[in-house]
Amino acid sequence: MASVKVAGIDCGTNSIRLMIATVDDHGMHVEVPRIMRVVRLGQDVDKTHRFDDAALKRTYAAIDEFADVLKSHPVDALRFVATSATRDAENRDEFEDSVFDRLGVRPDVIPGSEEAALSFLGATSVMEARHDADELPDAPYTVIDLGGGSTEMVIGGDGRTAPIDQVVAAFSMNIGSVRMSERHLVSDPPSEDEIRAAIADIDEHIDEAFEHVPAYRTGTLIGVSGTVTTMSGIALGLREYDRDTVDGARIGFAEASETCDRVLRMTRSQRRGYPVIHPGRIDVIGGGALVWDRVLRRIGDAVAEHDGRTLNSYVASEHGLLDGIVLDLGRRMLND
Structure with a gap:
C-alpha cells in the first residue's frame, strides 16, 4: 500500500504546533505526536499591524526546536501554515524569510476560508473511527x-x-x-x-x-x-x-x-x-x-x-x- 510521511506546522496567533504522520489510503497514522509551544506571535498585532521583535524571537526559538525534530524524523514533505496574525502583519516578509532559512520551506499564509476547510477536515476525520x-x-x-x-x-x-x-x-x-x-x-x-x-x-x-x-x-x-x-x-x-x-x-x-x-x-x-x-x-x-x-x-x-x-x-x-x-x-x- 502506498504511503507518504509528512509533517505539518500550524503557526497561529498564540501558539505554534508540529506533527509528523504517515498517510495512506486508510488515513493518518501519527509518528510524532503534536508538539505545541505558546509563543504569542500575534502580540499587539491587532494594534500595531506588525510583528513584535520579542514575539518573533520566541517563535524562531520554537521553529529551531521543530527543525531539530525534523532532522531526526525525515519526511517526504513539510507544509508550514500561517494564519491570522501573519495575515495581518505588515512586516511578514521578514518572518517568511526567516522561516525559509530555518526549515527550507516558505510559510503558506492561508486565507480564513482555507483555514476553516482544513479545520473541518481535521475535526471530522476522526468521527468514523470513534x-x-x-x-x-x-x-x-x-x-x-x-x-x-x-x-x-x-x-x-x-x-x-x-x-x-x-x-x-x-x-x-x-x-x-x-x-x-x-x-x-x-x-x-x-x-x-x-x-x-x-x-x-x-x-x-x-x-x-x-x-x-x-x-x-x-x-x-x-x-x-x-x-x-x-x-x-x-x-x-x-x-x-x-x-x-x-x-x-x-x-x-x-x-x-x-x-x-x-x-x-x-x-x-x-x-x-x-x-x-x-x-x-x-x-x-x-x-x-x-x-x-x-x-x-x-x-x-x-x-x-x-x-x-x-x-x-x-x-x-x-x-x-x-x-x-x-x-x-x-x-x-x-x-x-
Missing part, C-alpha cells in the same frame, strides 16, 4: 475553530444532499482569545464595561458569519483549539489537563456557559491556580472564553428559532487545523 457507521452523531457537523486572532465557523453536508465530510459553507471571523483580550479586556479582572464592549464586538462578527453559514442547520457542534479544549477540561473538573479525557467529550451548553463566565471574571492570579490552563494562556483565556460562550449561545438560539430543535451540547476535539494540514498534504501527495 463511532460505528449507524451511531454517528447527527449531521450536519458545524466546526468552530477558536484561535488567538480569528475564529472559523464551517458547516458540512447533511449526508443526503451532500456528504457529511464535505464543506458546505465557511466563514472566518476576526475575533479570538488574543485579539479580544488585547482590544477590550485590559483590566484585571475585566470590568463590566469592557465585557459589554467585547460582547458587542463578538456578536457583530457572529451576525456576519450567520449571513454566510447556515448554522441553524447544525446537527452536531464540534469545538476545536486550545481555548475550547481548555474550557472543556475545566468544565469536566480536571485537576490537570488530560488530552484523552477531553478529546471527544460532550459538554452541555449550560455547564460550558457557567465555566466560561467564571474564567472570564477571574483575575490572572486566580487562573494560575488552575493547572488545566496552560501558563501561556493565562492572560488571554478570558477573551477566548467569552467568544466561546457567545458562539454557543448564538448557535443554540439559531437552531431553536429556526425549527424548534434543542441543541444543548458540543463535542470537544483535539483534532483540528494541524490534523487537517497533515492529512490534506498526505492525500495530495498520494494523488500526485
Whole structure:
C-alpha cells in the first residue's frame, strides 16, 4: 500500500504546533505526536499591524526546536501554515524569510476560508473511527475553530444532499482569545464595561458569519483549539489537563456557559491556580472564553428559532487545523 510521511506546522496567533504522520489510503497514522509551544506571535498585532521583535524571537526559538525534530524524523514533505496574525502583519516578509532559512520551506499564509476547510477536515476525520457507521452523531457537523486572532465557523453536508465530510459553507471571523483580550479586556479582572464592549464586538462578527453559514442547520457542534479544549477540561473538573479525557467529550451548553463566565471574571492570579490552563494562556483565556460562550449561545438560539430543535451540547476535539494540514498534504501527495 502506498504511503507518504509528512509533517505539518500550524503557526497561529498564540501558539505554534508540529506533527509528523504517515498517510495512506486508510488515513493518518501519527509518528510524532503534536508538539505545541505558546509563543504569542500575534502580540499587539491587532494594534500595531506588525510583528513584535520579542514575539518573533520566541517563535524562531520554537521553529529551531521543530527543525531539530525534523532532522531526526525525515519526511517526504513539510507544509508550514500561517494564519491570522501573519495575515495581518505588515512586516511578514521578514518572518517568511526567516522561516525559509530555518526549515527550507516558505510559510503558506492561508486565507480564513482555507483555514476553516482544513479545520473541518481535521475535526471530522476522526468521527468514523470513534463511532460505528449507524451511531454517528447527527449531521450536519458545524466546526468552530477558536484561535488567538480569528475564529472559523464551517458547516458540512447533511449526508443526503451532500456528504457529511464535505464543506458546505465557511466563514472566518476576526475575533479570538488574543485579539479580544488585547482590544477590550485590559483590566484585571475585566470590568463590566469592557465585557459589554467585547460582547458587542463578538456578536457583530457572529451576525456576519450567520449571513454566510447556515448554522441553524447544525446537527452536531464540534469545538476545536486550545481555548475550547481548555474550557472543556475545566468544565469536566480536571485537576490537570488530560488530552484523552477531553478529546471527544460532550459538554452541555449550560455547564460550558457557567465555566466560561467564571474564567472570564477571574483575575490572572486566580487562573494560575488552575493547572488545566496552560501558563501561556493565562492572560488571554478570558477573551477566548467569552467568544466561546457567545458562539454557543448564538448557535443554540439559531437552531431553536429556526425549527424548534434543542441543541444543548458540543463535542470537544483535539483534532483540528494541524490534523487537517497533515492529512490534506498526505492525500495530495498520494494523488500526485
